[in-house]
Each structure stands twice: as structure tokens, then as C-alpha cells.
Amino acid sequence: MIYDYIIIGAGMGGLSAGINLILNKKKVLILEKNSLPGGLVSTFKKGRFEFDTSGYDIYNYGNEEHIGKLQKLLKKYEIDVDTKVVPFNSRIKELNTKKEYELKGEFEDLILELEEISPGVIEKLKELVKMTKEVHEAVEILLDGKTPSEEEYPNFYKYLDKYALDVLKEMKFPKEVINILSVWWLDLGSPLNKLSFIDYADFLEKLIFKKNVILNNKNLDFDMKLVNKYQSNGGKIYFNSKVINIINEDIKIVETKDGLKYKGKHIICDLAKYYVFKDLIKEEIKSVNRLENARTIGANGVVIYLGLNRAHEELGLNNYKYYQFLTLDSATNIKYMNSLNHSTWVGYVPNVVNEDASPKNTTILVLKQIYFEDVFKNQGAQDYETVKNDIADRLISQFEEAFGVDIKEYIEEIAISTPFTIERITNSVNGSMYGYMKKGYDSSIHRIISYDEEKVPGVSFVGASGLLGSGIDNAFYSGYYVTNKLLKEKE
Numbered sequence: 415m416i417y418d419y420i421i422i423g424a425g426m427g428g429l430s431a432g433i434n435l436i437l438n439k440k441k442v443l444i445l446e447k448n449s450l451p452g453g454l455v456s457t458f459k460k461g462r463f464e465f466d467t468s469g470y471d472i473y474n475y476g477n478e479e480h481i482g483k484l485q486k487l488l489k490k491y492e493i494d495v496d497t498k499v500v501p502f503n504s505r506i507k508e509l510n511t512k513k514e515y516e517l518k519g520e521f522e523d524l525i526l527e528l529e530e531i532s533p534g535v536i537e538k539l540k541e542l543v544k545m546t547k548e549v550h551e552a553v554e555i556l557l558d559g560k561t562p563s564e565e566e567y568p569n570f571y572k573y574l575d576k577y578a579l580d581v582l583k584e585m586k587f588p589k590e591v592i593n594i595l596s597v598w599w600l601d602l603g604s605p606l607n608k609l610s611f612i613d614y615a616d617f618l619e620k621l622i623f624k625k626n627v628i629l630n631n632k633n634l635d636f637d638m639k640l641v642n643k644y645q646s647n648g649g650k651i652y653f654n655s656k657v658i659n660i661i662n663e664d665i666k667i668v669e670t671k672d673g674l675k676y677k678g679k680h681i682i683c684d685l686a687k688y689y690v691f692k693d694l695i696k697e698e699i700k701s702v703n704r705l706e707n708a709r710t711i712g713a714n715g716v717v718i719y720l721g722l723n724r725a726h727e728e729l730g731l732n733n734y735k736y737y738q739f740l741t742l743d744s745a746t747n748i749k750y751m752n753s754l755n756h757s758t759w760v761g762y763v764p765n766v767v768n769e770d771a772s773p774k775n776t777t778i779l780v781l782k783q784i785y786f787e788d789v790f791k792n793q794g795a796q797d798y799e800t801v802k803n804d805i806a807d808r809l810i811s812q813f814e815e816a817f818g819v820d821i822k823e824y825i826e827e828i829a830i831s832t833p834f835t836i837e838r839i840t841n842s843v844n845g846s847m848y849g850y851m852k853k854g855y856d857s858s859i860h861r862i863i864s865y866d867e868e869k870v871p872g873v874s875f876v877g878a879s880g881l882l883g884s885g886i887d888n889a890f891y892s893g894y895y896v897t898n899k900l901l902k903e904k905e
């Protein structure tokens with residue numbers, strides 16, 4: 415049997431690619447090394463808690479009024495998902511200035527709060543919002559394979575190669591406002607002095623109009639819906655099937671760790687390119703390797719999943735997100751984020767948005783700290799446990815102090831994920847959580863434009879290290895985008 419497509423990895427990109435191909439009547443096989451689908455979007459059980467590994471902000475989903483790309487695609491695949499919109503509801507603490515901010519409700523409320531902080535800023539914010547719409551539309555046009563016109567989208571071209579921080583300064587935004595408007599990017603590992611303005615504006619548009627959501631049910635339920643859609647249309651998926659070798663001939667041969675071999679006309683990898691070229695395709699593919707070398711590995715990090723035996727109201731955890739930064743100046747803050755004991759992190763309390771996130775009278779708190787260097791690389795196996803427990807202990811203490819709450823005495827369950835955990839799941843380089851870093855010269859726009867140049871005949875890439883970068887929405891959309899291009903090419 416020769417498959418039309420063999421997909422390696424059943425993460426968001428792989429599953430979306432599989433569904434699109436199977437709905438287009440292709441013969442498809444997905445090989446997944448784990449026993450469950452979803453990759454980083456998964457769920458694990460500890461005691462009476464079910465923790466979602468990621469997805470505490472699902473971008474580009476939207477509501478009924480503003481339907482985002484992810485929702486549109488799920489509707490196209492006829493997959494129903496139950497979601498709850500995440501409000502801007504967050505508390506932010508900046509250690510160096512001892513300032514604290516509380517953001518509430520919708521973006522309109524945030525604008526009013528920023529106007530209070532810096533009277534007169536409202537007009538500039540309106541201008542920025544207008545630009546975000548223009549940029550977002552231009553990116554959509556580009557994704558449709560067309561070219562946005564210079565007359566209609568002047569700001570897209572004007573700012574194409576500029577960094578977000580430079581544009582915001584050029585627009586004369588006060589520093590404090592720039593800082594507050596940078597929290598989401600620091601959390602995602604992109605300081606504003608390195609992030610392209612186009613990525614910044616496109617993402618801000620999603621935050622403002624295409625509301626972030628969380629799933630009402632657990633990640634694994636969502637993963638299973640995707641698998642069911644794929645299988646019920648005739649798709650094959652084999653779990654516990656780690657691919658160890660791709661023989662890159664006209665008809666590709668994919669070999670699993672058990673020595674099984676599968677033939678396919680085209681291979682789609684839901685994997686980091688670096689890993690595929692280093693470990694799976696033995697022959698060297700120089701041009702693609704060169705492009706890969708020019709990229710920067712995205713942030714890695716530690717995530718602490720806490721099951722607390724009190725209701726969130728009782729614990730005083732009434733915000734969805736809690737941020738602590740050493741400084742909100744993202745360019746400066748990032749310099750401090752390269753050691754295991756820095757003090758920038760974010761905490762999520764899913765129960766604030768979804769009361770069923772954990773059993774009655776309990777709360778889930780997820781703390782995430784990211785690093786830009788491979789800070790774990792010198793970590794020997796013998797003190798690994800101590801190091802990760804120390805990080806957890808420190809972050810929990812910092813959280814208690816920053817927001818005046820008691821956590822430790824209510825911990826019923828705790829699980830700690832490190833870059834090693836992520837590397838084990840995804841085979842990403844250094845356990846990167848976010849694929850490759852989106853930087854000026856490696857922005858989404860550059861990736862979309864250079865997509866055809868990057869291709870190795872018969873091998874394509876989807877997922878976080880591909881086209882649009884990391885994120886559930888991006889990884890999922892990349893599966894659709896890439897397979898649609900392939901279907902058209904092969905027509």
C-alpha cells in the first residue's frame with residue numbers, strides 16, 4: 415500500500431493536515447509516537463485533578479460577532495467546540511517600580527485604564543487599533559496567496575521591516591503605555607525590540623477583536639474530536655509509532671522504532687525541521703539547513719501545575735491571569751530571563767473563566783516561567799529533581815508574596831514540566847515551547863513569503879516550527895494552509 419500522504423506527529427498541525435487531506439479523499443496515515451494525540455495540547459490526571467498542559471489562551475478563535483481563523487476552520491471541518499471567552503482580566507506586578515496594574519474586562523476597558531494612566535493617549539490607541547486592522551487584513555490577503563495593494567494597505571508596507579518598539583516610539587506612545595501593551599509578547603517570548611511590527615499588530619488585532627478563549631472541556635476531549643473526525647472519514651492513525659528514519663526517495667519510506675516500514679508519496683512532518691534534518695532524513699539537505707541555521711530557537715521554560723483544595727474565591731484568586739515582571743520594559747526584562755532563578759512569570763487560574771476546570775471547591779493554578787537560553791543544559795541527572803523542586807518552591811513563594819495569597823498550605827497535587835518534558839514530547843530543540851522565535855527577519859511575513867523556497871521535494875512541515883510560528887491557532891491553521899497548497903499543486 416502506498417499512501418498519498420504520511421503525517422508524522424498528531425499535534426495540532428498534524429491532525430489539521432490529516433483532516434483536510436482525508437476530507438479531500440486522499441489516502442492518509444498518521445504516525446504518532448505517544449499513546450495519545452494532541453502533542454503539547456494534552457491533558458494529564460493527578461489525583462482528582464485533570465490538568466490541561468497548554469491552551470490557557472487560545473488565540474484567533476473569537477466570538478459570534480468576530481469569528482477568528484481557528485473557529486472558521488473548525489466550522490469548515492464541522493467540528494463543534496465549546497469555548498469560553500477569556501477576558502483581559504489580569505493583575506500585573508512590576509518589581510523594579512513596585513507598580514501594580516489590574517486590567518479588567520474588554521479591550522475598551524483597557525483603553526480607558528490606559529487613558530487614566532496617561533491622559534490623551536486614547537487618540538493614539540485608536541490610531542494603533544486602526545493600523546492593527548489594516549495589517550491584519552493585509553496578512554490575510556497574503557495568506558490567501560494574493561498581494562495586498564500598496565494604496566489600500568500603506569501601513570503594511572511602511573512598517574514591514576520595522577520592529578514593534580520602534581514604531582510605538584515613533585507614534586510617541588508614553589513608555590508606561592508601551593510597557594503595559596507588551597505583557598502578552600513577553601509571556602510568549604518576544605520582546606518588542608525584536609518583534610516585527612507586523613506580527614505585533616496582527617496579534618494585537620486578534621487580542622482585541624478575535625477574542626481569546628479556553629476550552630470548556632479538557633484538551634484531550636478536543637484532541638479526540640479531531641481524531642474522530644479524521645478516522646470517521648477513513649483516515650488511519652497508529653499510536654506508539656515513533657518514526658526513526660525517512661528514506662527520501664521518489665516514493666518515501668518511513669520507518670518506525672519497531673522496524674515497521676510505510677510507503678508514501680509525500681511526507682508531512684508536524685515536527686521541528688532541525689530534528690527532521692538532523693535525525694530522521696539522513697542525507698543532508700543543505701539549502702534548508704542554511705535557512706534553519708538563521709533561525710533562533712524559541713523560549714523554553716518550566717510550568718508548574720497546582721491542584722489546590724479550596725475554591726478560587728476562598729483563596730482570593732479572582733483574576734484569570736497574574737503576571738510578575740522584574741521590569742515591564744520588555745527589551746530590558748528579557749536580559750534577566752536567562753537564568754533559572756529570574757523573577758518573571760505568569761500564573762493562570764482557569765476556574766475564574768470556567769467553573770468546571772476542577773472539582774467543586776478546588777482550584778487549578780498554573781505557573782509558567784520562560785527562559786531564552788538553554789539554561790537546563792548543564793543540568794545533571796542527579797540533581798534534576800532538586801533543581802525543579804526548588805524552582806517550583808521559589809515561584810510559589812513569589813506568587814504568594816506578590817499577590818498576598820496563601821497557596822502552599824492548600825496544595826493537594828503538583829506536577830512540574832521542564833524543557834526536558836517538552837523535548838520528550840515534541841523532540842523540539844532544547845525543549846523549545848514556542849518553535850522558532852518570531853524575529854524581525856524571521857517574522858510570519860518572511861516565513862509566508864519564503865515558504866516555497868524552503869521546500870524539500872516530497873517533504874512538508876506543519877506546526878509550531880513552520881509557517882506562522884507557535885500557538886494552537888497557528889499550528890492548526892498551518893496544517894490546513896500547507897495541505898491546501900499541496901492539493902492545488904498536485905491537481
Ligand SMILES: Cc1cc2nc3c(=O)[nH]c(=O)nc-3n(C[C@H](O)[C@H](O)[C@H](O)COP(=O)(O)OP(=O)(O)OC[C@H]3O[C@@H](n4cnc5c(N)ncnc54)[C@H](O)[C@@H]3O)c2cc1C
Nearest residue numbers: 423425426427447453454468469470471657877878885886
Ligand atoms: C506549557 C505550554 C503552554 C502553551 N500555552 C499555549 C496557549 O495558551 N495558547 C496557544 O495558542 N499555544 C500555547 N502553547 C503552544 C502550543 O501548544 C503549540 O504551539 C502547539 O500545540 C504546537 O503544535 P504542533 O502542531 O507544532 O505539534 P506538537 O504539539 O509539537 O506535536 C508534535 C507531535 O509529534 C509527535 N512526534 C514527535 N516526534 C515524533 C516521531 N519521531 N515520530 C512520531 N511522532 C512524533 C509528538 O509526540 C507530538 O504528538 C503552549 C505550549 C506550551 C509548551
